[in-house]
Amino acid sequence: MNVAILGATGAVGQTMLAVLAERAFPVERLTLLASARSAGTHIRWGGQDHEVRPPEPGIFRGVDVALFSVGASRSEEWAPRAVGEGAVVVDNSSAWRMDPEVPLVVPEVKGPALAHRPRGIIANPNWSTIQMAVALGPLQAAAGLRRVVATTYQSVSGAGEGGREALRRELRGEAAEGSPFARRIAGNVISQIGDFDDAGWTGEERKMRDETRKILNLPSLPVVATCVRVPVDIGHAVHVAVETERPLKQAEAPAVRESAPGIQVAAGPEAIPDPHGAAGRDEVFVGRIRVDPDLPAVLHLWVVADNLRKGAATNAVQIAELLVSE
Amino acid sequence: MNVAILGATGAVGQTMLAVLAERAFPVERLTLLASARSAGTHIRWGGQDHEVRPPEPGIFRGVDVALFSVGASRSEEWAPRAVGEGAVVVDNSSAWRMDPEVPLVVPEVKGPALAHRPRGIIANPNWSTIQMAVALGPLQAAAGLRRVVATTYQSVSGAGEGGREALRRELRGEAAEGSPFARRIAGNVISQIGDFDDAGWTGEERKMRDETRKILNLPSLPVVATCVRVPVDIGHAVHVAVETERPLKQAEAPAVRESAPGIQVAAGPEAIPDPHGAAGRDEVFVGRIRVDPDLPAVLHLWVVADNLRKGAATNAVQIAELLVSE
Numbered sequence: 046m047n048v049a050i051l052g053a054t055g056a057v058g059q060t061m062l063a064v065l066a067e068r069a070f071p072v073e074r075l076t077l078l079a080s081a082r083s084a085g086t087h088i089r090w091g092g093q094d095h096e097v098r099p100p101e102p103g104i105f106r107g108v109d110v111a112l113f114s115v116g117a118s119r120s121e122e123w124a125p126r127a128v129g130e131g132a133v134v135v136d137n138s139s140a141w142r143m144d145p146e147v148p149l150v151v152p153e154v155k156g157p158a159l160a161h162r163p164r165g166i167i168a169n170p171n172w173s174t175i176q177m178a179v180a181l182g183p184l185q186a187a188a189g190l191r192r193v194v195a196t197t198y199q200s201v202s203g204a205g206e207g208g209r210e211a212l213r214r215e216l217r218g219e220a221a222e223g224s225p226f227a228r229r230i231a232g233n234v235i236s237q238i239g240d241f242d243d244a245g246w247t248g249e250e251r252k253m254r255d256e257t258r259k260i261l262n263l264p265s266l267p268v269v270a271t272c273v274r275v276p277v278d279i280g281h282a283v284h285v286a287v288e289t290e291r292p293l294k295q296a297e298a299p300a301v302r303e304s305a306p307g308i309q310v311a312a313g314p315e316a317i318p319d320p321h322g323a324a325g326r327d328e329v330f331v332g333r334i335r336v337d338p339d340l341p342a343v344l345h346l347w348v349v350a351d352n353l354r355k356g357a358a359t360n361a362v363q364i365a366e367l368l369v370s371e
Numbered sequence: 372m373n374v375a376i377l378g379a380t381g382a383v384g385q386t387m388l389a390v391l392a393e394r395a396f397p398v399e400r401l402t403l404l405a406s407a408r409s410a411g412t413h414i415r416w417g418g419q420d421h422e423v424r425p426p427e428p429g430i431f432r433g434v435d436v437a438l439f440s441v442g443a444s445r446s447e448e449w450a451p452r453a454v455g456e457g458a459v460v461v462d463n464s465s466a467w468r469m470d471p472e473v474p475l476v477v478p479e480v481k482g483p484a485l486a487h488r489p490r491g492i493i494a495n496p497n498w499s500t501i502q503m504a505v506a507l508g509p510l511q512a513a514a515g516l517r518r519v520v521a522t523t524y525q526s527v528s529g530a531g532e533g534g535r536e537a538l539r540r541e542l543r544g545e546a547a548e549g550s551p552f553a554r555r556i557a558g559n560v561i562s563q564i565g566d567f568d569d570a571g572w573t574g575e576e577r578k579m580r581d582e583t584r585k586i587l588n589l590p591s592l593p594v595v596a597t598c599v600r601v602p603v604d605i606g607h608a609v610h611v612a613v614e615t616e617r618p619l620k621q622a623e624a625p626a627v628r629e630s631a632p633g634i635q636v637a638a639g640p641e642a643i644p645d646p647h648g649a650a651g652r653d654e655v656f657v658g659r660i661r662v663d664p665d666l667p668a669v670l671h672l673w674v675v676a677d678n679l680r681k682g683a684a685t686n687a688v689q690i691a692e693l694l695v696s697e
């Protein structure tokens with residue numbers, strides 16, 4: 046396959062390159078693209094030196110799959126052009142996710158057919174949403190879903206290299222000029238990711254609601270999230286309280302998940318998943334599975350994943366793998 | 372009043388001394404006590420030098436109020452002795468909190484009468500529980516409570532000076548020998564505070580359930596908590612999803628709280644309370660008040676407080692102030 050990556054120098058773009066290599070993705074030709082600011086740099090991949098170029102008309106000709114990891118406005122500009130030049134776009138921004146003509150895909154979860162993509166674009170969901178959807182998929186299949194309440198612990202790499210650099214600087218006692226965070230993040234937690242709507246919900250919280258409903262194909266499922274940034278470099282954690290149609294017993298719930306693809310269930314209560322342990326891994330780690338003491342149909346889960354990998358790059362490459370086998 | 376502090380050299384004990392001075396508590400004589408390891412050190416307070424001594428029989432004679440901030444086993448040993456020697460004990464450990472003959476008190480919340488204390492002991496609740504109870508009190512009075520789901524972000528000072536030192540060392544790249552945490556806490560979050568029971572709940576999670584029910588005098592209220600340690604020095608944050616008997620409108624809910632003692636309500640969505648801003652303050656900060664988009668009787672709150680102050684020392688001194696006015 047001829048592969049292009051737009052946003053190749055960013056935190057997710059770099060991880061996409063690592064994941065393509067690790068999974069031995071059949072890359073015939075690799076085109077690395079980034080903004081003018083990063084263009085001209087060289088990246089070594091597959092034993093070869095690749096120059097990073099700015100995107101320009103015609104650059105996607107002959108490209109089979111274009112993995113995009115840029116902001117929504119650049120994606121809106123370049124995705125239709127890439128499709129027009131013959132590529133399938135797997136897009137990691139929020140630009141296309143809620144478009145009814147764009148499938149929003151977590152490969153482990155039976156969702157909309159990948160083949161039906163009238164726009165030629167397939168959307169990669171929001172980070173926290175992906176890991177929660179992987180954990181919810183088997184519960185949906187086994188017992189039906191009635192309500193989801195999520196509370197997140199999201200690492201600074203969710204704000205890109207700029208977020209990681211801001212935390213590093215603050216920890217060194219330096220001013221973090223140009224920090225993407227509204228407050229100091231070192232030694233702090235900030236309950237704001239994205240902009241507020243009139244009812245007080247943030248962009249990230251709306252994404253978790255809207256995208257989870259679309260991925261699970263349950264458009265009216267009650268899903269509510271509270272999203273919080275924590276001073277962690279890589280790895281998002283989510284507490285999920287999920288009410289199922291049919292109550293699941295404590296012993297039964299882990300079994301549902303152990304048989305599910307992409308999930309690693311903690312061996313026991315002491316084996317708590319944490320971001321430090323999940324960083325660098327492709328699985329979604331699920332632990333602390335507890336039946337609510339008052340409501341027997343409610344399960345509490347602790348879901349952790351590497352946001353740059355399964356939350357972004359790995360999920361995108363998995364989608365590309367499905368395109369290879371088409 | 373003659374005041375004794377047992378555990379005077381610890382994180383909470385030091386804060387008790389600061390709060391007694393700030394609030395101009397009428398201290399006639401001050402007795403500072405700590406374990407043999409810390410005994411012999413000197414602490415300056417009220418313009419005088421105080422030697423820290425180990426507790427010994429007779430030391431509480433003539434003491435009016437003894438503020439305890441030591442582990443449960445030392446409290447079990449010394450509280451009855453202090454009471455036997457004539458003191459009222461305000462205890463910050465978990466030893467006495469669930470004893471039906473011991474009032475568990477958050478002064479802002481109308482709870483059990485302080486005067487009825489057959490054991491001579493008054494218990495100070497768990498940190499996260501105090502700040503949540505302060506936020507829930509006015510909602511209980513205005514609309515009745517039906518269910519509470521809490522998810523916490525708890526700072527390392529909740530594990531005492533040893534917790535703070537472990538984080539500082541890890542951030543400097545040193546080994547944190549003797550860390551109270553099961554894992555690395557720098558750059559990580561750990562969903563374990565206390566020991567696990569057979570159903571997978573931790574000690575801290577059981578405290579939040581049992582103590583909230585006792586403080587609010589609602590012994591069968593469904594309360595469930597997931598407690599998580601975060602790499603923050605001082606300040607606990609809690610996301611609370613609370614279902615009330617009567618639905619509260621978004622605009623109405625803040626008003627309920629603004630008129631409540633000890634609470635500072637965020638002026639708007641951008642004014643998100645955070646641990647960094649709450650550290651050093653005595654109020655409980657409530658923000659991000661949102662009506663659940665699917666369940667109109669559910670409110671989501673973000674509740675932040677300085678765990679060493681309102682979560683421990685300030686609450687204990689407030690209880691002592693009530694004893695002065697008896």
